[in-house]
Amino acid sequence: xxxxxxxxxxxxxxxxxxxxxxxxxxxxxxxxxxxxxxxxxxxxxxxxxxxxxxxxxxxxxxxxxxxxxxxxxxxxxxxxxxxxxxxxxxxxxxxxxxxxxxxxxxxxxxxxxxxxxxxxxxxxxxxxxxxxxxxxxxxxxxxxxxxxxxxxxxxxxxxxxxxxxxxxxxxxxxxxxxxxxxxxxxxxxxxxxxxxxxxxxxxxxxxxxxxxxxxxxxxxxxxxxxxxxx
Numbered sequence: 001x002x003x004x005x006x007x008x009x010x011x012x013x014x015x016x017x018x019x020x021x022x023x024x025x026x027x028x029x030x031x032x033x034x035x036x037x038x039x040x041x042x043x044x045x046x047x048x049x050x051x052x053x054x055x056x057x058x059x060x061x062x063x064x065x066x067x068x069x070x071x072x073x074x075x076x077x078x079x080x081x082x083x084x085x086x087x088x089x090x091x092x093x094x095x096x097x098x099x100x101x102x103x104x105x106x107x108x109x110x111x112x113x114x115x116x117x118x119x120x121x122x123x124x125x126x127x128x129x130x131x132x133x134x135x136x137x138x139x140x141x142x143x144x145x146x147x148x149x150x151x152x153x154x155x156x157x158x159x160x161x162x163x164x165x166x167x168x169x170x171x172x173x174x175x176x177x178x179x180x181x182x183x184x185x186x187x188x189x190x191x192x193x194x195x196x197x198x199x200x201x202x203x204x205x206x207x208x209x210x211x212x213x214x215x216x217x218x219x220x221x222x223x224x225x226x227x228x229x230x
Contacts, residue, residue: 004201004219006034010130011095012103014117014161017134018142018151019109022169025225026134026203027106028058031067040101042091045071046116047108058224092123110151111158121160131159132167132200137187138180145190152195165200166192169221178212185214 015027027043035041043062059069070087088105095103107117133152135142142148156162170184185202192199201219204212 002217004217010128012129014105014131016107021134021136021139023134027104028224029221031104032065034102035066042068042103044088044105096127111154114155114159117159131161131163133163134167134169135188135191137170137184148191149194165198167200168202181214
C-alpha cells in the first residue's frame with residue numbers, strides 16, 4: 001500500500017467523469033495538496049453545465065491556500081452560459097513555462113460538459129498532460145463497468161482527448177466503510193482494465209485512513225464540497 005504523490009501529476013491535469021462522481025471535491029483536494037507541497041497551482045473551472053457543484057464556488061478556500069482560480073463569467077450562479085475566458089489558454093502556456101507548476105482543469109460531467117474542454121484540446125495535447133477519468137461505483141447509472149466505459153468513450157469523443165488513467169472515487173458519503181471501498185476498488189480495476197488504462201489511485205476519506213485497508217495506491221481526501229441544502 002502506498003499513498004499518491006500529487007507531484008506525479010503532469011503540469012496540465014484534467015479531472016472528468018460522470019455527473020456526481022465527485023470530480024470537484026477531488027479536484028479541490030488535489031489543488032490544495034499540490035499547493036501545500038510547494039507547487040504553483042491554478043484551477044480552471046470548465047463546468048458550464050452543472051450550476052451546483054463547481055470548483056469556483058470554493059474560490060475563497062482555494063485562494064486562501066494560494067491557488068489561483070479561473071472560471072467562466074457566470075460560474076457561481078445558476079446561469080449555464082458557456083462564457084469561457086481566454087485565461088484558460090494563457091494558463092495552459094503558464095503551466096508548461098516552468099517546472100513546479102500545475103494547472104488542474106475541472107471539466108463538466110459526461111460528453112456535454114466535455115464539449116467545453118474540447119475547445120482547448122489542441123493546446124492540451126501540445127505537451128504532457130493527464131486526463132483522470134473519475135469513477136464512483138455508488139453513482140447511479142455507472143454501477144456496471146461497461147456503462148462506465150461507455151461514458152468514458154463519450155467524454156473522449158467530445159473532448160478530443162484520451163484518458164491517461166482511472167481515479168477511483170467510490171464512496172457513500174458518511175456511510176463509506178471498508179466494504180464500500182473494497183467493492184469500489186474491484187469495480188475501478190475492471191473499468192481500468194477494459195479501457196486499457198492504469199488505476200492511478202483510490203480516494204479514501206482522510207477520517208477513515210486508520211480504519212480501512214485498500215489495495216494499491218490510496219489518496220486521502222477531505223470533504224470540501226457540500227450539497228446546496230447542507
